[in-house]
Amino acid sequence: MTNDTTSDDGIVPPHLRAPFILLILCFTAWGAAANLTDVLVGVFRGIFDMSNFQSSLVQFAYYGAYFLLALPAAVINKRFGYKTGVLVGLGLAALGGLLFLPASQVLVYEMFLLALFVLAAGLSILETSANPFVIAMGAESTATRRLNLAQAFNPIGANLGVLMGAVLILPALTPEASKVIMTESELLASQKADLALVLKPYLGIATALIVIWLLISFRRFDLPRPAAVPAVTSGNIASRLWHNRHYRYGVLAQFFNVAAQTCAWTFTILYAQDVVGVSPESAGWWLQASLIVFLVSRFVMTWLLGIVPPTRLLFIMAVFGVLCCLTAMFALNVAGLVAVVAISASLSLMFPTIYGVALQGLGDDAKFGAAGLVMAILGGALAPMLHGAVMDEVGAAMGYVVPAICLALVAAYALYDMTHARPPAIAEQALPEQ
Amino acid sequence: MNRAETDRRQWLRRLLLAGTIAVLTACSGGEEPVTIGLITKQETNPYWVTLREVAEETAEDDAVHLLIATGSSDVDVDSQRTALRDMVAAGARGILIAPTDSTALVPIIEAIRKQGVVVIAVDTPVKPLDAVDAYYGTDNEAAGRLIGEYAAAKAAELGLKPKIAMLDLAPGISSGAARHKGFLEGFGITEADDALVAMADTQGNRALGEARMAEILVKHPDVNVVYTVNERAALGAVTALKAANVDLGKTIVVSIDGGCHAIKDAVRPGDIDATAMQFPENMAREGVLALARAARGGAPPSGYLDTGVELITGDPAPGVQSKNVAYGVRNCWGD
Numbered sequence: 001m002t003n004d005t006t007s008d009d010g011i012v013p014p015h016l017r018a019p020f021i022l023l024i025l026c027f028t029a030w031g032a033a034a035n036l037t038d039v040l041v042g043v044f045r046g047i048f049d050m051s052n053f054q055s056s057l058v059q060f061a062y063y064g065a066y067f068l069l070a071l072p073a074a075v076i077n078k079r080f081g082y083k084t085g086v087l088v089g090l091g092l093a094a095l096g097g098l099l100f101l102p103a104s105q106v107l108v109y110e111m112f113l114l115a116l117f118v119l120a121a122g123l124s125i126l127e128t129s130a131n132p133f134v135i136a137m138g139a140e141s142t143a144t145r146r147l148n149l150a151q152a153f154n155p156i157g158a159n160l161g162v163l164m165g166a167v168l169i170l171p172a173l174t175p176e177a178s179k180v181i182m183t184e185s186e187l188l189a190s191q192k193a194d195l196a197l198v199l200k201p202y203l204g205i206a207t208a209l210i211v212i213w214l215l216i217s218f219r220r221f222d223l224p225r226p227a228a229v230p231a232v233t234s235g236n237i238a239s240r241l242w243h244n245r246h247y248r249y250g251v252l253a254q255f256f257n258v259a260a261q262t263c264a265w266t267f268t269i270l271y272a273q274d275v276v277g278v279s280p281e282s283a284g285w286w287l288q289a290s291l292i293v294f295l296v297s298r299f300v301m302t303w304l305l306g307i308v309p310p311t312r313l314l315f316i317m318a319v320f321g322v323l324c325c326l327t328a329m330f331a332l333n334v335a336g337l338v339a340v341v342a343i344s345a346s347l348s349l350m351f352p353t354i355y356g357v358a359l360q361g362l363g364d365d366a367k368f369g370a371a372g373l374v375m376a377i378l379g380g381a382l383a384p385m386l387h388g389a390v391m392d393e394v395g396a397a398m399g400y401v402v403p404a405i406c407l408a409l410v411a412a413y414a415l416y417d418m419t420h421a422r423p424p425a426i427a428e429q430a431l432p433e434q
Numbered sequence: 435m436n437r438a439e440t441d442r443r444q445w446l447r448r449l450l451l452a453g454t455i456a457v458l459t460a461c462s463g464g465e466e467p468v469t470i471g472l473i474t475k476q477e478t479n480p481y482w483v484t485l486r487e488v489a490e491e492t493a494e495d496d497a498v499h500l501l502i503a504t505g506s507s508d509v510d511v512d513s514q515r516t517a518l519r520d521m522v523a524a525g526a527r528g529i530l531i532a533p534t535d536s537t538a539l540v541p542i543i544e545a546i547r548k549q550g551v552v553v554i555a556v557d558t559p560v561k562p563l564d565a566v567d568a569y570y571g572t573d574n575e576a577a578g579r580l581i582g583e584y585a586a587a588k589a590a591e592l593g594l595k596p597k598i599a600m601l602d603l604a605p606g607i608s609s610g611a612a613r614h615k616g617f618l619e620g621f622g623i624t625e626a627d628d629a630l631v632a633m634a635d636t637q638g639n640r641a642l643g644e645a646r647m648a649e650i651l652v653k654h655p656d657v658n659v660v661y662t663v664n665e666r667a668a669l670g671a672v673t674a675l676k677a678a679n680v681d682l683g684k685t686i687v688v689s690i691d692g693g694c695h696a697i698k699d700a701v702r703p704g705d706i707d708a709t710a711m712q713f714p715e716n717m718a719r720e721g722v723l724a725l726a727r728a729a730r731g732g733a734p735p736s737g738y739l740d741t742g743v744e745l746i747t748g749d750p751a752p753g754v755q756s757k758n759v760a761y762g763v764r765n766c767w768g769d
Contacts, residue, residue, distance in 0.1 A: 177713045177765045180742030181720070274760035277694055277769075332698065395748075396760050 011146045016137045019221050020146075023137075024153045025212050026086065026130050030123040031157025032164065033093070033205055035265070037062050037116065038287060039165030040198065041384070042269045042280075046176060047194045048109050052270065052399070056388035059266055061113040063258075063381035065120035066127075070375055073128035082136065083221050085129025090213040093122025097206025104195040107188075115202075122209075128374075137221075155295045162291055164201040166284025170269075172197050173280055237368045246422055250358020251372045253413035257350040259379030260321065260406035263387045264343045265290060267399060271328065274396035276337050286337060294344040301349035311417040314353050318411035321346030325404035329397050336397065343403065350410060361422055379406070465497040468729035470528040470722065471521035473514050474504045480693060480768025481714055482532070485556070488718040489530065498726045501526055511535045518542050528552040528725030530718075533560050536608070540565045552728045554735055556717040558609065568724070568735035570717045574612035574690075575619075577710035577743045580754075581688035582620020584708045585659050587751035588686050596621075598659040599632040599650045601643055601667045610638075610663050613690055617661050631657060636667040643670025651678045662689040665696035665709060672705045692746065694766035701746060702759045708747035711757075714767050716741040 012020045037058060045055035077085040096119025103111035134150045135143045174190040182190065241247050268290055272283035304313055324346065327339035355373055359366040383402055391399035472489045474482040486502060493500035501524055503517030511534050519542070521529055529546070533539050533555055543553050543565055555566045563569060589596045600617070603610025623629055631654045634646035643662060650657060651674065660675070662668035668689035675685060682705060689696070692711025700706040724735040745754065746762035 175715065175719070176761075177715050177742070178719060180713060180744060181716055181740065273764050275763065277698070277763045277766060332702070 010138075011142045011149060012138050015222060019216070019219055020134070020137055020150070022212060022216050022219070023086070023130050023134055024150050025208075026090065026126055027150050027153045028157035028160070029205060029208055029212065030093075030127055031154040031159075032161035033097075033119060033123055033157075034062070035158040035161035035291065036165050036201060036205075037161075038265045039162060039169060039269065039284060040116075041266050042273065042283070043165075043169055043173065043194075043198060044109065044112065045270070046173060046280075047191055047198075050109070052267075052388035052391040052396075053385060054109075054388075056266065056384040057113060058116060059262055059384040060381045061117045062120040063262065063377055063379075065117045066124040067375060067378045067381060069121045069124035070128055070371070070377075073125040074371070076125060077129050077132065082129050082133035083216070085125055086133060087213060087217055089122050089124070089126025089129055090209050090216070091122065093119050093126060094206045094209040094213060096120070096122055097202045097209065100199050100202040100206075104192075104199045107191060107195060112198075119202075155291065155298075159288065159291050159295070162284065162288045164204070166281065166288055168201055169197045170284045171281035237365050240365055241362070241369050241372070244362070244423055245420070246360070246417060247358050247362065247369055247372075249413050249416055250354055251376050253410050254351070254354045254358065254373050254376035255379040256406040256409045257347070257354055257379070258377050259383030260343070260403040260410070261347045261350075262380035263383050263399075263403040263406070264340065264347065266384045267387055267391070267396075268340050270391070271340050271396055271400075272337055274391075275332050276334060278337070286341060290341045290344040293341055294348045297345040297348035305349070305353075309418075310353050310357055311414045313349060314357070315411050315414035315418065317346040317349055318407045318414060321407035322404050322411065325400045325407065328400040329404070332397055340400070343407075346407065354410070354413070357417055465726075466730050467497050467499060468527055468726055469499040469501065469525050470725045470729060471501040471503070471517070471524075471526040471530065472718075472722075473517045473521070473529065473531040474502075475508050475514075475532050475534050476506060476510070477504050479508075480695075481691075484767035485532070485714040485718045488715040489722050492719045492722040493726075496723060496726050498722060500722070505534055507534075509534050511538045514539060515542055518546060522546050522549060522551055526551065527729040528554070530554050530556055530721040530725060531566075532557045534558075536561045552725055552734045554721050554725060556721055557714065563738075568737055568739065570721050570724075570739040570741055572609075572712040572743055573740045574609045575616035576740075577690045577712065578613035578616020578618075579620035580616075580710045580743060580745045581661065581690065581708055582617040582622075584620075584745055584747065584751050584754045584756070585617075585661070585686050585688050586621045587754050588707060588749070589659060591752060592684065592686075594658050594684070594686075596629040596659050597654060597657045598623075598630045598661065599634075599647070599654065599657045600630065600661045601634055601636045601646055601663060601671055603663045604635045604637050613663055614661075617688075621659075629659075636663065636670070638664045638667055640666040640670040643667030644674045645670070647671040647674035648678070651675070651680070658685050660685065660687045662687065665689045665691040665693050665700070665706070668706050668709070669696060669700060672700060676705075692744075692762065692766050694763070694768045697746060697759065697762040697766045701762060702748060704748055707749055708745055708751075708756065709762075711744045711746050711762060711765065713742045713765070715765075 041055045041058050044050065044058060045052065073085060076088055096115050099115035099118055103115050131147065134147050138146055173194050179187060179190065265287065268287045269283040272278040272286045273280060278286065321343050324339040324343045328336045331339065358373060359369050362369050383406060387399045387402040390402060472486065474486055476482055482504065490500060501521050503521065505513040514531065514534055518529065529551060531553060536559065540560055543560065547553055553566045555569045557571050559569045559571065560566055600614065602614055618624060632650040634650060636642040636646050643666065647670065660671050662671055668687060672687060675682060687706050688708050689706055690710040692709060696706060696709060701709055720739060720741065728734040745756040746759065747756045748759045750756050
């Protein structure tokens, strides 16, 4: 059912405020789940005595699921509506959380990867559904503000996720040194105890998702009538997008941005422990600091974008990020760790800036083009494996060469955009010759 | 204030008290609070600082009231004797001690054991060994054997004809002798072997390590395998090797300890090729837990607990099990 709304209703019409709050909880939940995964890489490495490459498969499972489920999620939304999409996403994600229970009983790493895959598959559907759902929950004139407000709870969830890892998991893990003198049965018992620690926050997340699922499923969502949809530009959209280098390179830049971000956060804890010798419990707080820097920096960047042209600021921050990575590679002490945290400042403006720059002037093609930019999340699945493999071969600090290259490529994209004229906007292309 | 209000306040007070006790009990996992003692040798060496810190953390988690005392040096017997008496007077039901003298402290240890106090020697054994209830420490011979095996395998890999220099501790110190013996066993030679070209005592001191190594290089410039009894001696030896322009890529330097300074600044860049890491944190953790269990009515600890040793290297040798430098950085002691 749909209702009419006016801008007098505020960002969210009164009858949709409660549902809107429920969707905000979804944004918080997936932020928490996503960043708890960053903690897990190091945790699994210790529990299963694995290489960095093997433990980075956690991110492959997580971001791989996000990538694979993005299009099916769009199909669900189109055929069954946003509410169904949200409920399917929540249900699948809750199932993923509950799968940690059997995984912690059988003590098999692959079972945890499966649980993470299912969790992330659900969150992918949830995210793909919740974003347009929020947009549809009010007047089009307030859509951006509404989405920004909901999205603001995502980093809060992200911080909560890391906090859960830093407080509930990392300090209580069996000390690595004590395993040196354990018998086989003692080692097995410690493995079980450590995996039980991992289980707790995921069961918590699953419970929260089930509660949100129940609250959403029994509530009516009377959405406002959508505004008339403008005619879609005719012609081959994919071909037009492919021939637009600013867009094509933009998708690649987004791929490398997500890659750099996932690498930076996934390996912050391992850098702190392996290079500087920080204890596991303190290492969690360094990751927390990264997320706070990211959050604060985002506001600073928003202000700076009013002064500096977007691609110039993108270029400056990408180069700053490269310098931070180089510092992390060669200053094998707290200065290197501070540089790892500072990478988050450079990352903070990248996703929205690349998104905006790549879609600039695309007109109605932007709707299809946006999907390509979202699917660039694949970078988060592949790059951590490369980072882990480099760590295994040449040391923990040298792994940061991977985000350094990624950020250098983002800088190259910014430079390209600054130095190359854009093709005429789609609207201009459509004008008849004078 | 009327009677009813007084009663209500008393109830509130009782409730708060009961709540506090419940919270304290819950926080300590419901364990009965007990008092035990820890006596280390000194506080300037980060090894003892790590041991003390882990003991404190373990005690806090296990509802143990930990009394702490330390000497002023590795040979300060009097301070340890006084600390033993004071701790027993303070009600300690178990004492963890790193003895500064293997025999001089035995009479007082035996006396306090007769009073029912359980004593565990950590790091350094006493003579006779059964003068204490238990001994928790590194198997120094195994540590020496590990670096001996590594040095032999690495020499074979590099195609070197071994010319070995051994920088030892000092005569009559059991840990140094055990490490020396283990290295020879691991390398597969005896002291009579021609490959062993020089031996010198360093007292585990960096300056003496440097001086002895420089002297050896004058007589034996072709030395290509250097055994050092600890990392301080190793750091001194490396300084001397560099001063003599010896190619460290063709010289194998091995040591024992696992201190963070050496792991980060000498093992990581490859100046020290490998070190056998010992685990003072295991001595502290296992020691505190064992004494707490005994104080709560459990079986007293007995015998010898090997607190573990791992070979740390950034350049593994074929056929020798080792851990990488990252593991070393994570588990080293000190800063």
